[in-house]
Amino acid sequence: MADLGIDWALSWVRAAAATVTEHREHLLDLDRAIGDGDHGENMYRGFTAVLGKLDAAEPSTVGDVLKLVATTLMSTVGGAAGPLYGTAFLRGAKAADTDALDAAGVAAVLAAGLEGIVARGKAEVGDKTMVDAWTPAAAAAQHVADSGGSAAEALRAAADAARAGAESTDPLVARKGRASYLGERSAGHRDPGAESSALLLETAASAAGA
Amino acid sequence: MSVGTALVLVSHSAQLAAGLVEVAAQMAPDVDIRAAGGTDDGRVGTSFDLVEQAVTGALSAGADAVVVLTDLGSATLTAESVLEMLEDERVRLVDAPFVEATVAAAVAAQGGGDFDAVVAAAGTAVTGFAGSGEAGGATAGGPAADDGGARTRSLTLVNPLGLHARPAATVARTAAGFDAGVTINGVDAASVLALMSLGLTGGAEIEVSATGPQAEEALAAVVAEIESGFGET
Numbered sequence: 001m002a003d004l005g006i007d008w009a010l011s012w013v014r015a016a017a018a019t020v021t022e023h024r025e026h027l028l029d030l031d032r033a034i035g036d037g038d039h040g041e042n043m044y045r046g047f048t049a050v051l052g053k054l055d056a057a058e059p060s061t062v063g064d065v066l067k068l069v070a071t072t073l074m075s076t077v078g079g080a081a082g083p084l085y086g087t088a089f090l091r092g093a094k095a096a097d098t099d100a101l102d103a104a105g106v107a108a109v110l111a112a113g114l115e116g117i118v119a120r121g122k123a124e125v126g127d128k129t130m131v132d133a134w135t136p137a138a139a140a141a142q143h144v145a146d147s148g149g150s151a152a153e154a155l156r157a158a159a160d161a162a163r164a165g166a167e168s169t170d171p172l173v174a175r176k177g178r179a180s181y182l183g184e185r186s187a188g189h190r191d192p193g194a195e196s197s198a199l200l201l202e203t204a205a206s207a208a209g210a
Numbered sequence: 211m212s213v214g215t216a217l218v219l220v221s222h223s224a225q226l227a228a229g230l231v232e233v234a235a236q237m238a239p240d241v242d243i244r245a246a247g248g249t250d251d252g253r254v255g256t257s258f259d260l261v262e263q264a265v266t267g268a269l270s271a272g273a274d275a276v277v278v279l280t281d282l283g284s285a286t287l288t289a290e291s292v293l294e295m296l297e298d299e300r301v302r303l304v305d306a307p308f309v310e311a312t313v314a315a316a317v318a319a320q321g322g323g324d325f326d327a328v329v330a331a332a333g334t335a336v337t338g339f340a341g342s343g344e345a346g347g348a349t350a351g352g353p354a355a356d357d358g359g360a361r362t363r364s365l366t367l368v369n370p371l372g373l374h375a376r377p378a379a380t381v382a383r384t385a386a387g388f389d390a391g392v393t394i395n396g397v398d399a400a401s402v403l404a405l406m407s408l409g410l411t412g413g414a415e416i417e418v419s420a421t422g423p424q425a426e427e428a429l430a431a432v433v434a435e436i437e438s439g440f441g442e443t
């Protein structure tokens with residue numbers, strides 16, 4: 001039932017960097033199908049840059065780590081995922097105002113992150129974007145918090161919900177982002193940003209031992 | 211010399227941004243127009259840092275205000291993130307067709323238009339250009355038009371802000387809607403840019419002329435539009 005502090009945040013960043021490296025080709029393929037084919041590269045470049053800054057930055061709180069991720073992604077990603085994840089992690093950092101997150105803290109960070117993505121990109125559930133992964137994830141974490149679960153359980157529920165949310169984008173027609181230019185032809189492919197969101201939340205849950 | 215409002219052009223491509231600076235600068239040689247195209251390492255994409263540097267660079271070079279224009283997708287999202295970070299009311303983003311909005315904004319800034327006027331010019335570029343496009347070569351005003359029975363009226367611009375982008379676009383649309391060649395102070399009234407480049411402010415004396423089969427109707431409609439004050443008064 002341990003709350004999640006700086007150690008969790010650091011292992012999450014390292015795991016996230018490893019995951020986007022491992023899934024670089026997969027994310028590239030997804031974005032090639034309905035976008036401009038750069039999402040895997042963008043995420044890989046972003047998280048590699050985060051790793052590069054991690055040691056020198058000496059973050060001491062979860063909020064510090066999230067903020068470092070936010071600003072680094074913002075300036076290195078180069079595609080829509082940069083400002084979107086950047087805003088999400090920046091708002092998440094502001095919401096993570098304690099040394100260690102309990103389940104309610106996890107839910108608050110995810111809710112703030114989702115709010116940031118929506119504020120920036122104006123997408124709704126069903127538009128075939130990362131919002132389709134984040135919305136059920138934030139709700140699932142809140143549900144665990146409300147029923148007295150642990151922080152790790154909240155992240156596990158969020159990761160599972162994000163995975164299902166990403167899969168739910170397969171049949172959708174994109175209404176936001178570059179894929180929306182394809183119209184009906186975007187149906188039948190997974191949204192790359194929803195997939196990378198599910199991957200990031202999966203690493204967050206694993207780093208919490210869930 | 212640099213004039214009040216600067217422009218920052220954010221594109222996925224460094225070449226596209228630089229090319230648009232070139233196009234806009236032809237019509238607005240005194241305006242500080244900066245390109246922020248591509249990523250910092252020269253790829254296709256957008257860069258938070260390049261946009262931020264362009265905006266703060268323009269401000270520290272003395273611009274009173276900065277209007278940011280973007281091509282699509284992450285250019286807009288990145289620019290919005292920069293604006294949110296800077297929290298500076300002297301910087302605003304206009305989400306409108308990149309080339310048209312940039313040229314309209316540049317012309318407005320060159321004419322000494324204030325921040326609101328430049329933002330408005332950029333924002334109404336779509337309608338404006340559609341109007342002028344239809345009019346094509348329908349420019350009137352050659353000497354021949356005069357013996358062809360040109361109708362002319364002199365009047366005063368009553369709306370306080372003068373013929374800035376929105377009214378210019380309204381006039382241009384009206385003028386283009388008739389089978390007539392309409393001019394205001396000698397320039398094609400169906401062209402938003404031509405009208406805006408007159409730099410007419412509230413109280414200015416203007417002369418509207420029309421030639422062609424519907425000269426009478428076109429003149430009446432344009433005059434009525436101008437006399438209505440465009441809803442500003």
Ligand SMILES: Nc1ncnc2c1ncn2[C@@H]1O[C@H](COP(=O)(O)OP(=O)(O)OP(=O)(O)O)[C@@H](O)[C@H]1O
Nearest residue numbers: 039079080081121123129130176177192193283284
């Ligand atoms: N308006 C938006 N709201 C929410 N998510 C969005 C929006 N636009 C794009 N996305 C997400 O971003 C992902 C694409 O990220 P990527 O890094 O490939 O940017 P991109 O689309 O190539 O950017 P660009 O706009 O520069 O072309 C999409 O799969 C989608 O999940």
Ligand SMILES: [Mg+2]
Nearest residue numbers: 035036038039
């Ligand atoms: Mg892409």
